[in-house]
Amino acid sequence: MTETPTATPDYDDQTVRNFVVATITWGMVGMLVGAILALQLAWWPANLGLPWTSFGRLRPLHTNAVIFAFTGNALFAGIYYSLQRLLKTRLWSDKLSTVHFWGWQAIIVSAAVTLPLGYTEGKEYAELIWPIDLAIAVVWLAFAANFFGTVAIRKVKHLYVAIWFYMSMVITITVLHVVNNLAMPASLTRSYPVFAGLTDALVQWWYGHNAVGFLLTTPILGLMYYFLPRAAERPVYSYRLSIVHFWGLVFLYIWAGPHHLLYSALPDWAQTLGMVFSIMLIAPSWGGMLNGLLTLRGAWDKVRVDPVLKFFVVGITFYGMSTFEGPMMSIRSVNALSHYTDWTIAHVHEGALGWVGMTIFGMLYWMVPRLWNRPLHSVPMATTHFWLATVGIVLYIVAMWTAGVTQGLMWRATDAEGLLRYPNFIDTVVALNPFYWIRLIGGLMYLTGMIMLAWNVFKTATAPLNNQAPAGTAKEVA
Amino acid sequence: MSGEQDRLLGHADEADGIDEYDNKLPAWWVGLFIGCIIFAVGYGLDRHFLRPTSEALEYDAEVAAAPKAASVEASITPEAVAAGKEVFMTNCVACHGADLHGGIGPNLTDETWIHGGKLTDIVTTITNGVAAKGMPTWGPVLGPKKIADVAAFVHEQGGGQ
Numbered sequence A: 001m002t003e004t005p006t007a008t009p010d011y012d013d014q015t016v017r018n019f020v021v022a023t024i025t026w027g028m029v030g031m032l033v034g035a036i037l038a039l040q041l042a043w044w045p046a047n048l049g050l051p052w053t054s055f056g057r058l059r060p061l062h063t064n065a066v067i068f069a070f071t072g073n074a075l076f077a078g079i080y081y082s083l084q085r086l087l088k089t090r091l092w093s094d095k096l097s098t099v100h101f102w103g104w105q106a107i108i109v110s111a112a113v114t115l116p117l118g119y120t121e122g123k124e125y126a127e128l129i130w131p132i133d134l135a136i137a138v139v140w141l142a143f144a145a146n147f148f149g150t151v152a153i154r155k156v157k158h159l160y161v162a163i164w165f166y167m168s169m170v171i172t173i174t175v176l177h178v179v180n181n182l183a184m185p186a187s188l189t190r191s192y193p194v195f196a197g198l199t200d201a202l203v204q205w206w207y208g209h210n211a212v213g214f215l216l217t218t219p220i221l222g223l224m225y226y227f228l229p230r231a232a233e234r235p236v237y238s239y240r241l242s243i244v245h246f247w248g249l250v251f252l253y254i255w256a257g258p259h260h261l262l263y264s265a266l267p268d269w270a271q272t273l274g275m276v277f278s279i280m281l282i283a284p285s286w287g288g289m290l291n292g293l294l295t296l297r298g299a300w301d302k303v304r305v306d307p308v309l310k311f312f313v314v315g316i317t318f319y320g321m322s323t324f325e326g327p328m329m330s331i332r333s334v335n336a337l338s339h340y341t342d343w344t345i346a347h348v349h350e351g352a353l354g355w356v357g358m359t360i361f362g363m364l365y366w367m368v369p370r371l372w373n374r375p376l377h378s379v380p381m382a383t384t385h386f387w388l389a390t391v392g393i394v395l396y397i398v399a400m401w402t403a404g405v406t407q408g409l410m411w412r413a414t415d416a417e418g419l420l421r422y423p424n425f426i427d428t429v430v431a432l433n434p435f436y437w438i439r440l441i442g443g444l445m446y447l448t449g450m451i452m453l454a455w456n457v458f459k460t461a462t463a464p465l466n467n468q469a470p471a472g473t474a475k476e477v478a
Numbered sequence B: 001m002s003g004e005q006d007r008l009l010g011h012a013d014e015a016d017g018i019d020e021y022d023n024k025l026p027a028w029w030v031g032l033f034i035g036c037i038i039f040a041v042g043y044g045l046d047r048h049f050l051r052p053t054s055e056a057l058e059y060d061a062e063v064a065a066a067p068k069a070a071s072v073e074a075s076i077t078p079e080a081v082a083a084g085k086e087v088f089m090t091n092c093v094a095c096h097g098a099d100l101h102g103g104i105g106p107n108l109t110d111e112t113w114i115h116g117g118k119l120t121d122i123v124t125t126i127t128n129g130v131a132a133k134g135m136p137t138w139g140p141v142l143g144p145k146k147i148a149d150v151a152a153f154v155h156e157q158g159g160g161q
């Protein structure tokens, strides 16, 4: 199969390169903050006794940085790269691309300043104060206009499956962000949500769950559908499966939010709805996993040598795991044990480090040599990154599963007289401490891999120009 | 495998070189999907219509089924006071002080009682707590035996009536 020429002058690859650099920069920052949090939970003096560095303020900094800065920029890079090539046209508007890139970075910087200062709306994953929320809406709409403008001027008729997944993100995130942040400003930094009490909680978790669904799941599947077959040079296993599982996901995800509010004041029937829609999500989620893994039929020999495909295989596997675990945690009796414990944290990072992170790394290692028109600086270094990250994830999630189940069982343990076996909360904290140290080690391994990626990309981008066609990463190994 | 397997759709020129097979949905996957839908509908019907229940009813049933601690008649014996001292030192000193002279909580050695100084009053206060003022509810934590002991100890130390 012949390589399609990459840096065709038609395409706007400068914007893509900008987003790649931003992804790597914010990825290191966000994961460093994650590692600091992990240290603080294991060893409290790391809070430093200062309000700005305390766990409560750094935690939202971590979640916002890894979700909106690391994952967000990676999605924009991957989408802009693949969209142009799939539709055989340059991005619709250079102006909008510039507004989108710089606007998004300005939002991230303002988040990085306001969150440690303690300015927050107090809604998880939507902490940012209302002026920043407005800026997000404006920049997101610039992205949406650029996206649909590009679709409108496309030079091919067919819309490849990756593009449907991207579209579901563009549309859904707009609605979610606007509705969940509806608020009445009281001052520049303070506002009151228009919803109150239980309604507010339900709207928040409708948002929270679908932010996971339409930022960390469907667009990442879109990236998989473009970058995996390109890297493996294999056709997608089943077009039909992609249609059925796409509509399954989009239709079912929206209803599953109440699984975050089990055993709360939410009416019983609404909790049931959240639970059963989560169960029904198993098959559509696994449809994506199947289509990914089966596309590799006949390409497993490449997986052995190509770190890009290794990252994809492990990413897809963790996607399958977390989308089985999630529905199990939505079952009332399981959630009664897992809720409020580190089991949730294990589940989160299975998806975040395993699925989202690994897929992004694979995509970057494939895209960077083509974007800068130079072979990857070091393939062995990329392979080392892969192993560090994989072992790091395993340490992280096994430690958190063990911690979560231990914690849940200790909370509910009673003696023969029906009295709590561990009435003092501190008993559970002490029991979890060793696992927090193990999680820190796993997290540091993952962070080290991320830094190696940054170095590898830096060396690639600054290497002398290679006039030959860009080489796929696997070829230098062979 | 049938001849239908792995027929290319021929979209590659319209998708940056990526082609797609027209493969059928894997049968086990379809089975899984339908199975989950049947479970979902069945669970909802069962819980809300066939054998209606709710989290509140489940809670009541669990509480009714839970083992009950035998009730203990508090009385002032040397054993009870000694055992009560130990309970006090582990759970109460943070607020009432090791000498019971008070801190966050009031002095327990004087004649003044907010909630009554009879042994039975003290048992009641400790068991139920005074949530609004910051005295924890000890009933489910210590159980009747330890509460009887610590009440005996407090009664002995202070101006118990």
Ligand code: HEM
Residues within 6 Å of the ligand: A030, A031, A032, A034, A035, A037, A038, A039, A041, A059, A062, A063, A066, A067, A071, A344, A345, A348, A349, A352, A353, A356, A357, A440, A443, A444, A446, A447
């Ligand atoms: C070096 C890598 C990372 C480390 C060490 C790390 C560590 C942590 C820690 C310690 C917490 C707080 C847990 C708690 O409150 O008990 C946390 C929360 C969280 N992290 Fe990470 N993290 C890392 C990477 C990531 C990435 C890449 C993502 C997303 C793409 C992510 C998403 C989240 C989310 C969503 C939460 C909040 C979970 C919840 O509220 O249930 N993390 N992380």
Ligand code: HEM
Residues within 6 Å of the ligand: A124, A212, A216, A217, A256, A259, A260, A261, A278, A279, A281, A282, A285, A319, A322, A323, A324, A325, A326, A327, A329, A330, A335, A338, A339, A340, A344, A347, A348, A351, A352, A355, A356
């Ligand atoms: C079918 C798919 C999934 C289902 C049904 C599901 C279900 C759940 C459930 C039941 C919880 C725990 C709620 C609680 O007890 O508080 C949860 C938490 C979470 N899940 Fe999933 N999950 C799925 C897939 C994923 C994936 C792929 C990711 C990430 C990439 C993810 C990210 C999260 C996050 C970030 C939280 C923590 C929310 C919070 O409390 O802050 N989930 N999920």
